[in-house]
Amino acid sequence: MTASAMPVMPGADDVQLLIVDDLAENRLALSALVQEEGVCVHTAASGEAALDLLLQHEFALALLDVQMPEMSGFELAELIRGSSRTAHLPIVFVTASDRGAACSFRGYDNGAVDVLYKPLDPQAVRSKVRVFTELHRNSRLLRRQLVAVEAAHARQELLLAELQATQDALQRALRMRDEFMSLVSHELRTPLGVMTLDHSARRDRLARGDLAHFTPERLQAMAARDARQLRSMTRLIDDMLDTSRIQHGRLSIAPRPTDLGELARHVADDLAGLFGTVPLDVQATDGVAGCWDDARIAQVLANLLANALRHGQGRPVAVQVSWAADGRARLAVQDQGEGVPAADQQRIFEAFERGAASGPGLGLGLFISRHFVHAHGGEIRLHSTAGQGACFEVLLPTSPPAVAG
Structure with a gap:
């Protein structure tokens, strides 16, 4: 299987032509005839070599000799038309046969756009080839423009989406x-x-x-x-x-050794007057200690207790201090109120978000508490089912990250 004698290196914007003829002198003559600036000519000596080139390159036109051994130009054209990759490739048959209707008819029947008879008219050949090379250039330009338009449209859609979001x-x-x-x-x-x-x-x-x-x-x-x-x-x-x-990213914490159970009892004592007759029970495991900003953590607990009092419907509120299974300190506030619907369990941690039954306040308590906990490298979780109360659980590492805020 033989292609052109010299490797062909097309430029990025070159239009590529395929010449298939079993005779080297014919390939050389036709190549010289159609060669011009911006055109890269590939030649093949057989149908098999041509098929190999068709897999590697995108051609603007194929010039096929009709009479070749092993695989004729007509047979090669049928294979070209049968592949989705090359089905639309323009084909021109070149033949030394008599100018007869039967040959032309078979050529057009095999998908040819023209049939050229030898001896070839150089001017006619060049004109026909130029038509197809220009068509290919325009088609390629249109494809590039379409891609550019689609990319611009995608960018516009993205900008519109960003603008709408803003x-x-x-x-x-x-x-x-x-x-x-x-x-x-x-x-x-x-x-x-x-x-x-x-x-x-x-x-x-x-x-x-x-x-x-x-x-x-x-x-x-x-x-x-x-x-x-x-x-x-x-x-x-x-x-x-x-x-x-x-x-504004200016939140800071001042960690120091803190006993979480002792802190919880102090906060509960300070808020006892607010709870009045509402039972408030603190259960703390001994020795749950770490390095935390006690003022910030006390504020978190105060916010959670105020939230429990507001939504607990006058029923008992429990505070638990213990070690979690993963070694973090655990602080939990459980009420027996109306609970938080699943759809609202993320929203209530945002700024200025308040439940339908909220009393006084700006809706900042849970928002601030979440950021205080995150500043310590911890997390705050809500476990709740509507109508069955709510449990806010704070999990804290024994010491905050090196850089917090």
Whole structure:
């Protein structure tokens, strides 16, 4: 099986032609006739060699000698038409047979676009070849343009999707800003309103000289009420500051040796007044200790307990401190309230997200708690079935990562 005598190295944009003839002088003459700039000519001495070249290259035109031993040009054309790769390749038959209708008819019947008779007219051959080379160039250009258009369309679709996502995020941010301002105004107005009314009442009594009203017991109650309102405002401001630090990547922790069970008992004692008659039980395994920012972890537990009180429907709340099976410290808060629907179990950890039955607050407690826990290299999980209460589980490594925040 013989192809061209010299290896053919087509340029990237060359149009490739295939000449098949069993006679070397015919291949050489026809090659010289059709050779021009931008055209790469491949030659084959047999049908088998031609098929091998057809597997390697994309041709603009095939010039096939009709009368060849072993496989005629007509037989080769049938094989070319039978392959999906080459089915649309233009074929021109070259023959030394008499110019007869039978030969032409068989040539066109085998898928030829033309039949050339020897002796060849050089000008006619060049003209016909140029037609097909230009058609191939234009077809290749159109394919490239189509690919470019499709790529541009894909980029446009991607940009439109990014623009829509940005617009959605902006609209959500604007909604969150409006909701945030409304919530802050509402939440701060309540304690400020109470303190304003108390101040007005006290001022009026002092103006009338009613000092008997300010008994030690009443002064103590007034001070306690003022402290509660101040704590409420302080908590709101602290939540806003923590959220700002988180969103700007400035959250920091200050780890130090901490006994988690002891910390849990202190937080429960501090919040006992809020729970009132609601049972709050703390069960802590001895020796659950590590290196944590006790103030941040105490805030996490306080947030979880406030959440349990808000949604626990007045039923007992349990706090558990123990070691998890993987060696991490485990802190869990279990309530017996309405539970959290599966569809909401991820959403409630986002900023400004509040349950339908939520009371006062900005919806930042769980958002802040999750980031505090992550800053320690830990994770916070929610286990809940609607109507069967909720258990928030915090898992902490015994020491935070080297870089946290």
